[in-house]
Amino acid sequence: RRHAHSIPSFTHLNAVTHDDLAHFAKILPPNAILSTLPPNLNSADDLVPYNVDWMGKYHGQATTVLRPRTTQQVSDIVKFCASRRIGIVPQCGNTGLVGGSISLQKEIVLSLGAMNSVRSFDPVSGVLAADAGCILESLSDYIARYNHIMPLDLGAKGSCQIGGNISTNAGGLRFLRYGSLHGTVLGLEVVLPDGTVLDQLSTLRKDNTGYDLKQLFIGAEGTLGVITGVSILTPPAPRASNNIFLALPHFKNVLPLFQTVKRQLGEILSAFEYIDRTAYDMGLEHGLGPILNPDEVGDAQCFVLAETSGGNHDHDSEKLNNLLESLMSADEPLIYTGTLSQSPGQFASLWALREGLTECLQKEGKPYKYDLSVPLAEFQNVVDAVRARLISKGLYGDHGITKVMGYGHVGDGNLHLNAIAKYGYRPELEAALEPFIYELVASHKGSVSAEHGIGSMKTSALRYSKNDVSIEWMRKIKHVFDPLNIMNPGKVLPSV
Numbered sequence: 001r002r003h004a005h006s007i008p009s010f011t012h013l014n015a016v017t018h019d020d021l022a023h024f025a026k027i028l029p030p031n032a033i034l035s036t037l038p039p040n041l042n043s044a045d046d047l048v049p050y051n052v053d054w055m056g057k058y059h060g061q062a063t064t065v066l067r068p069r070t071t072q073q074v075s076d077i078v079k080f081c082a083s084r085r086i087g088i089v090p091q092c093g094n095t096g097l098v099g100g101s102i103s104l105q106k107e108i109v110l111s112l113g114a115m116n117s118v119r120s121f122d123p124v125s126g127v128l129a130a131d132a133g134c135i136l137e138s139l140s141d142y143i144a145r146y147n148h149i150m151p152l153d154l155g156a157k158g159s160c161q162i163g164g165n166i167s168t169n170a171g172g173l174r175f176l177r178y179g180s181l182h183g184t185v186l187g188l189e190v191v192l193p194d195g196t197v198l199d200q201l202s203t204l205r206k207d208n209t210g211y212d213l214k215q216l217f218i219g220a221e222g223t224l225g226v227i228t229g230v231s232i233l234t235p236p237a238p239r240a241s242n243n244i245f246l247a248l249p250h251f252k253n254v255l256p257l258f259q260t261v262k263r264q265l266g267e268i269l270s271a272f273e274y275i276d277r278t279a280y281d282m283g284l285e286h287g288l289g290p291i292l293n294p295d296e297v298g299d300a301q302c303f304v305l306a307e308t309s310g311g312n313h314d315h316d317s318e319k320l321n322n323l324l325e326s327l328m329s330a331d332e333p334l335i336y337t338g339t340l341s342q343s344p345g346q347f348a349s350l351w352a353l354r355e356g357l358t359e360c361l362q363k364e365g366k367p368y369k370y371d372l373s374v375p376l377a378e379f380q381n382v383v384d385a386v387r388a389r390l391i392s393k394g395l396y397g398d399h400g401i402t403k404v405m406g407y408g409h410v411g412d413g414n415l416h417l418n419a420i421a422k423y424g425y426r427p428e429l430e431a432a433l434e435p436f437i438y439e440l441v442a443s444h445k446g447s448v449s450a451e452h453g454i455g456s457m458k459t460s461a462l463r464y465s466k467n468d469v470s471i472e473w474m475r476k477i478k479h480v481f482d483p484l485n486i487m488n489p490g491k492v493l494p495s496v
């Protein structure tokens with residue numbers, strides 16, 4: 001059922017045996033081990049939450065899932081797996097979109113979800129230390145009482161966990177304001193592939209004492225070690241948040257709009273998100289709206305959601321009101337219409353239309369998801385080129401791809417291109433999309449993964465964004481940390 005590229009065979013790895021389970025039972029209590037093997041004999045259904053990804057695209061074959069509660073237990077498990085050459089797939093919320101959290105062969109799944117305690121929070125510095133298995137939204141709720149927010153936010157916040165966020169170097173909706181996890185993560189505790197605990201759970205803002213090892217694990221997608229603890233800088237909650245939703249007649253207006261919005265809103269601009277017409281209509285069909293008057297929207301080609309986070313609600317909404325007025329009254333208006341949220345409920349519903357798109361896609365069929373960095377000016381061209389390609393191949397329509405759409409974090413140059421296969425993933429559809437899309441991205445000197453990662457989906461596409469020398473040094477780093485290649489094998493790096 002798996003529909004990834006060719007599946008590597010792991011001749012260097014062993015499958016879990018009855019004896020191995022007996023050893024794991026010495027490390028973990030019975031309820032922390034799930035296995036289809038005797039003596040546990042869990043059903044395959046029990047393992048589905050760990051063996052199937054969020055999209056239902058990747059189907060793993062793990063026979064055994066381990067759910068440790070302590071770093072020591074993780075260390076003991078990893079040490080044993082290294083001695084027995086058993087592959088390990090670290091897993092947190094299993095919301096990743098590139099197949100990274102799913103086993104390729106018979107690796108065990110090491111689920112961090114039971115390690116879910118906050119370790120400390122300093123309300124003065126805003127530094128939060130937490131177990132890797134804490135759900136992002138739970139951490140947001142925890143620090144809300146101190147008037148702080150997490151520096152990242154994403155549609156999967158209710159399920160994804162901070163260790164997974166860091167392992168994928170997740171971007172999300174606050175990237176424009178608070179930047180990358182490479183900046184906000186201050187320290188990590190990592191169990192290395194031989195079982196050693198690397199304690200770098202620093203809470204220091206500044207630390208120039210040589211190589212910054214923790215950076216290697218941010219975005220490593222579990223290929224270099226298991227993140228067990230995290231220390232992260234959280235900003236004070238903005239006193240006021242507002243948002244505005246705008247309908248644009250043409251895609252070409254997005255860039256001048258972005259410039260105008262940045263100029264007029266200045267430092268209070270905190271998000272600038274993009275939705276094309278196909279995505280907007282899909283959202284409405286699934287009940288996410290309407291938030292704009294359909295008569296005023298007319299034939300708008302695309303939409304922008306901008307958010308402000310500032311210190312004074314009245315001041316910020318006046319700025320947004322002035323922005324809206326000036327946009328509407330210009331000689332050649334950049335927008336058809338727009339709406340400014342007037343209440344927390346409206347603020348949430350404007351965001352719901354943007355954040356809800358990922359789930360709508362799942363309801364429409366099976367989405368092929370491409371998470372690209374390309375120049376802003378090319379967003380629409382890239383989407384149009386992919387649609388044209390499918391039409392030319394006779395694969396556009398009810399029998400193949402029913403919709404091609406773009407949305408994303410336009411303020412960060414990150415386009416989410418999605419193609420929906422109404423009746424499921426099929427090799428000929430994938431062959432029409434790949435490597436075509438990757439070649440297109442490379443022609444714009446873009447990235448084949450802006451924020452979702454490489455996982456197992458894009459190992460063969462890595463070369464479109466990384467040159468041979470870079471890949472060679474990535475391999476060397478992998479070998480230094482994981483010479484036995486037990487840690488998430490077959491992910492990120494292409495097989496040789």
Ligand code: FAD
Nearest residue numbers: 092093094095096100155161163164167170171172222227
């Ligand atoms: P998992 O899916 O469990 O794992 C992801 C990868 O990290 C895997 O390779 C896994 O092996 C590795 N890993 C997990 N835990 C550890 C660990 N403790 N140590 C080492 N390696 C580990 N991504 C964005 O960047 N921006 C978005 O806006 C965004 N929105 C999303 C919206 C929805 C509705 C969904 C379903 C996904 C979205 N994503 C987004 C994808 C994103 O990558 C994840 O949601 C999130 O960062 C993954 O966290 P997770 O806990 O689910 O990790």
Ligand code: MLT
Nearest residue numbers: 155172355357358408416
């Ligand atoms: C988003 O920005 O909505 C997420 O990255 C998920 C997706 O690409 O659908």
Ligand code: ZN
Nearest residue numbers: 172409416451
């Ligand atoms: Zn995104």
